[in-house]
Amino acid sequence: MKSILLIVPYFGKWPLWFDAFLLSVAANPTINWLCPTDCEIPKSQPANITFLSTTISQLNQHINNVVEAEVPLNPRKFCDLKPAYAEIFAKQVVGYDFWGFCDMDIVWGDVRKFITEDILSEHDIISSRKENISGHFNLFRNTPQLNSLYKRLPNYRVLYGVPEFKWTDEVILSNFIKTDPAFKALGIKVYWSKILCNQENGRDSHQEYYLDKWLWKDGKMLQLKNGEPIDEVMYLHFINWKRTMKYSVVKYEDSPNQFYISFNGMHYKPHMAFEIILNRYKNLYNGYYVRESQRKGKTRIKKFFKKN
Incomplete structure (x- = not known):
């Protein structure tokens, strides 16, 4: 090896x-x-x-x-x-x-x-x-x-x-x-023929503000949909979630065999169904891609006025 x-x-x-x-x-x-x-x-x-x-x-x-x-x-x-x-x-x-x-x-x-x-x-x-x-x-x-x-x-x-x-x-x-x-x-x-990590939009590792989308279990990184695994990746790169994560209950000394990774933290128990549904609605008007679109729009406006 x-x-x-x-x-x-x-x-x-x-x-x-x-x-x-x-x-x-x-x-x-x-x-x-x-x-x-x-x-x-x-x-x-x-x-x-x-x-x-x-x-x-x-x-x-x-x-x-x-x-x-x-x-x-x-x-x-x-x-x-x-x-x-x-x-x-x-x-x-x-x-x-x-x-x-x-x-x-x-x-x-x-x-x-x-x-x-x-x-x-x-x-x-x-x-x-x-x-x-x-x-x-x-x-x-x-x-x-x-x-x-x-x-x-x-x-x-x-x-x-x-x-x-x-x-x-x-x-x-x-x-x-x-x-x-x-x-x-x-x-x-x-x-470099394959994407080995999470790449939601095919270009980078940025992703929407999801709850319970990822599960680390027995050394595997699993992507979930409705609580069930649909894909496995080599690693999760949560580049834009590191700004939104507020907590982690995961402790190395506890040696857990699994934990969930959400945009706001790392946890052992999944969120309740109504929390996930509410979060989906929030993403419609204040999610990551909505914010990015607004940010880019403001940048374009600033550049326009700077040139003129």
């Missing part, structure tokens, strides 16, 4: 769903995680996650030396640095067949069910998105060629040298792989 290390730096304060994240990590014992952090290390943790105690300032000079650029490091800027993680954390990736990056706003399902040995044997880069590099899950074969691939990106030092997030991990790297003759000449095999 090919070994995998997923790297997920996290600085500040652990999110309220952190215990659920740890539970889903523990349910994937053949995959390892590395988490550089300045947060308090949990007293109880899965055996397959390693916490590296550090600070952003401590890492900054090391990163500058590795990537040969002056990086104005901040939590968001780590996303641009993701393709360089194998060189930044070179000691930690030694011995692994694959290394990769991921996010913390995730609950993992059965990763090995989707990332099979055949896929690992036949490909060098593996993404959970279709025809795009995924910032929330991407694997690279642990070779000098792939570990230094980020240095082939046009003007990568300039991109790393500004404090703003430049989408190096997804947009720029994807475009390089798709269009640059220099990449094609390397003969690197990329797997």
Whole structure:
């Protein structure tokens, strides 16, 4: 079985769903995680996650030396640095067949069910998105060629040298792989033929404000409809729900075998039928996509008046 290390730096304060994240990590014992952090290390943790105690300032000079650029490091800027993680954390990736990056706003399902040995044997880069590099899950074969691939990106030092997030991990790297003759000449095999996580609109992981749509059960991430499983995904990426989640009753020490994930929290018991129906009506006039449409409309109006 090919070994995998997923790297997920996290600085500040652990999110309220952190215990659920740890539970889903523990349910994937053949995959390892590395988490550089300045947060308090949990007293109880899965055996397959390693916490590296550090600070952003401590890492900054090391990163500058590795990537040969002056990086104005901040939590968001780590996303641009993701393709360089194998060189930044070179000691930690030694011995692994694959290394990769991921996010913390995730609950993992059965990763090995989707990332099979055949896929690992036949490909060098593996993404959970279709025809795009995924910032929330991407694997690279642990070779000098792939570990230094980020240095082939046009003007990568300039991109790393500004404090703003430049989408190096997804947009720029994807475009390089798709269009640059220099990449094609390397003969690197990329797997991005399927969507492996939740993608409601086929493009990203944003989703409506649902109740009880997702159930983590015995290490599997299940999509529900009327309380029954209709699909299984490798992981749930609740990127826009992290702003609306207010609570989580899930505790790692309790070792539950299942819990529900809703837009407003993580819980053991499903909502009552009338609550779900009421929430559906709310989404009709104040749901995520309604709010997004209003936000985009306001942005267009502001741009119009700014030009005129």
